[in-house]
Amino acid sequence: MANRRPRHPLAQPQKAKKAPRPLPPGEQFFTPxxxxxxxxVETRSAPLLVYLYQMPKWLLPVVLVAFFIGGFALPDWRGGLCMLPVIAFTGWLAYLSWPSLRVGARVLRLALLAFLLAVAVTRFGGL
Structure with a gap:
């Protein structure tokens, strides 16, 4: 114990930094x-996608579901505003994934966007 240095009374123990999650395996990050x-769009989206991937897995779905529920729960223009981030995020991901999708998946994404837009328009309709 004689070799041990006394700790400063205000010193905080150092926490080990958590290493970021490695990117998922894949063949290509951009459309050839x-x-x-x-x-x-792909070049400018890459840093944001990596940032979103590094966030806790539960955070983005919780935020999007909160906006989605707000869009349905609020019958006026506030509900329309709540739907806008959901529409923007869904449209952005649909655009990025479009080249790798089959026809059925493309139709489903277009139908989802049309549905979300219809909900937003009905909320803004009272203006």
Whole structure:
């Protein structure tokens, strides 16, 4: 015990930093041969996707479900505002995943976006 240095009374124990989750395995991060708008959107979306992947797994679904429920629960313009982040996020992911989807999955994403837009429009209709 003689070799042990006394700790400063205000010193906090150092916490080990948690390493970020590694990215999931995959063949490609970007659409091969993409040009124009798709290439720009994919390039600018990559850092945000990595950031969202590093967040706790439960956080994004909880936030989106809260906005979704708010969109249905509030019958006026506030419900329409609550639906806008859900529409934007769903549309963004649909756009990014579009090249790798089959026809049935594309139709489902379009139907979901149409439904969400219809809910938002009915909420804004009272203005």
């Amino acid at each position: 041969g993409a040009t124009g708008l798709r290439k720009t």
